[in-house]
Amino acid sequence: MKNILNQALNKVTIVGKLLDVTFGSGTTKTGVPYERATVNIRVTQTYGGREETSEIPVGMFSTQYTSKGAINPAWKSLQALKEMKTAQNVGFDAADTVAFRGSGAANLRENNFVSKSGQLINGWQLSGSFINTTTIADTATFNIDIFIMDMHPEIRNDEPTGRLVIKGGIVQYNGKLDVVEFIVEGPEQVEYIERNWEENTTVNVQGRVRITTVEDKQSGHSGSWGEEVPEDTTRTVRELIITTGDDQPKDEEFAYDPVDIKKAFSVRKAELEQLQIDAKNTKATAPAASSASKYSWE
Numbered sequence: 492m493k494n495i496l497n498q499a500l501n502k503v504t505i506v507g508k509l510l511d512v513t514f515g516s517g518t519t520k521t522g523v524p525y526e527r528a529t530v531n532i533r534v535t536q537t538y539g540g541r542e543e544t545s546e547i548p549v550g551m552f553s554t555q556y557t558s559k560g561a562i563n564p565a566w567k568s569l570q571a572l573k574e575m576k577t578a579q580n581v582g583f584d585a586a587d588t589v590a591f592r593g594s595g596a597a598n599l600r601e602n603n604f605v606s607k608s609g610q611l612i613n614g615w616q617l618s619g620s621f622i623n624t625t626t627i628a629d630t631a632t633f634n635i636d637i638f639i640m641d642m643h644p645e646i647r648n649d650e651p652t653g654r655l656v657i658k659g660g661i662v663q664y665n666g667k668l669d670v671v672e673f674i675v676e677g678p679e680q681v682e683y684i685e686r687n688w689e690e691n692t693t694v695n696v697q698g699r700v701r702i703t704t705v706e707d708k709q710s711g712h713s714g715s716w717g718e719e720v721p722e723d724t725t726r727t728v729r730e731l732i733i734t735t736g737d738d739q740p741k742d743e744e745f746a747y748d749p750v751d752i753k754k755a756f757s758v759r760k761a762e763l764e765q766l767q768i769d770a771k772n773t774k775a776t777a778p779a780a781s782s783a784s785k786y787s788w789e
Contacts, residue, residue, distance in 0.1 A: 492743060493693070495751035499636040499662040500695065503597040503617055505547055506590040507534035507629045511579040512572060524555040526569050530622065532589060533578075534631040538699055538734060539676065545702045547631055549591060549619040565620040572622055590625040591617075599633060599661065599731070601669035603763060605770035611763060614729070615671045617700070631700040633731060637661055638747050639690050639740075640670065640756075655681045657733065659696070660752055668755035673698070673731045680733075691749045692740030698733040 510531040518524055528551040535544045551572070553565035578586040591597035597619035604612050637659030645654040655675040660668050673696060675681050688694055704725045740746065 492748040492751075493745055495662060495666040495747060495755060497662070498664055499747075500634065501598040501636075501661060501663075502594065502634045503599055503619075503700070504590070504592050504630055504632045504634075505532055505534065505549060505597060505617065505619070505700070506592060506625060506627055507532040507547070507588065507631070508583060509575055509577050509587045509589045510546065511577050512575075514573070519554060525553060526555075526566065527552045528569060528572060530572070530589075530619065533583075534629045534700075536629050536631060536699065538732075543701065543703060545631055545700065547617065547700060547702050549597060549617045549622075551619050551622070553620070568621045568623075575622075575624060587624045588626060588629075589622055590627065591619040591622055592625070593621070596621045599635060599669075599671065600663070601661075601671055603766065605767055609767070609770065611767055613670075615669075615731070632698065633700060634695070634697045635659075635661060636693060636695050636741075637671075637673070638693050638749075638752050639688060640752075641690060642685070642688070645674070653678065653681070655684060657684075657696075660747075660756070662747060662752075662755070666751075666755055668752065668759050670756070670759065671731065673733050675733045684733075687739055689740065693746035694737045694740050696733045696736040698731060698735070701728060701730040701732055703728060 510533050512531070513529045515527045516525065530549045530551060532547050532549065533544065534547055535542060537543070551565070551569055553563050553569055555563060555566050557563050575589060576585060576587045580586075597617055600616055600618050602614045602616040604614075606612055637657075638661075639657060640660050641656075641658040643656055645652045645656045657673045657675065658670060659673055660670055663669055675684055704727050707724050707726060
């Protein structure tokens with residue numbers, strides 16, 4: 492089996508127009524300067540026979556120096572970012588096309604927090620280290636090895652959508668486990684995965700990052716009198732769409748041990764419980780039950 496201390500393949504590629512950047516800075520507890528940035532990129536890509544535009548935030552963070560005292564390469568990338576042209580400053584057409592591209596440039600991470608109402612929110616975020624200007628075509632893709640923890644049909648408004656939800660464990664640095672949901676669209680793809688993949692196995696998944704707005708169908712005016720008031724029927728979707736991957740789960744030599752994953756999952760569960768306790772202790776509303784679906788792992 493694959494050692495849990497070996498990080499999973501976790502590669503994200505984002506190429507598109509640089510919309511805007513928000514910077515921040517500070518000093519670590521040991522006195523080392525650091526900088527952070529949130530980079531917003533507009534990506535227009537075509538897949539599945541349709542064109543779609545997403546506006547994708549990527550977080551960057553770097554200390555100025557490495558542990559050996561050298562200038563951190565990621566710090567240099569953040570300084571170069573300050574010279575890039577954003578749509579906010581020069582207009583969309585004149586803005587730079589930028590890329591998080593290549594090994595170690597960007598990756599996918601879990602992002603959990605407690606809302607003001609005390610509810611535990613499970614989500615994901617993109618983290619980047621190296622950004623460059625480019626002239627290549629827009630894209631927002633991922634290539635990740637995941638441990639399948641659960642697979643189930645997607646239900647929305649009490650109706651099946653025809654899509655498949657895969658709850659995937661991503662092994663991060665030092666055996667830390669992140670848990671992220673992926674989506675499979677299209678009857679042929681869904682049927683293939685349901686027939687060939689199974690829970691408690693390791694697979695490679697590749698696909699598209701989607702952060703866009705979609706329009707929901709209106710329920711219609713229910714009253715028998717008066718004029719209907721226009722309503723906002725759009726909602727934002729943040730999805731990771733699997734478009735391809737391994738034909739079959741990986742052989743035992745390249746797969747994570749379910750026993751190791753379960754131990755890492757228990758550590759993660761304790762951390763989330765502590766997150767809720769900390770939120771309560773800082774005078775947040777008492778945590779409510781998580782809105783996330785319950786799975787066999789929980």
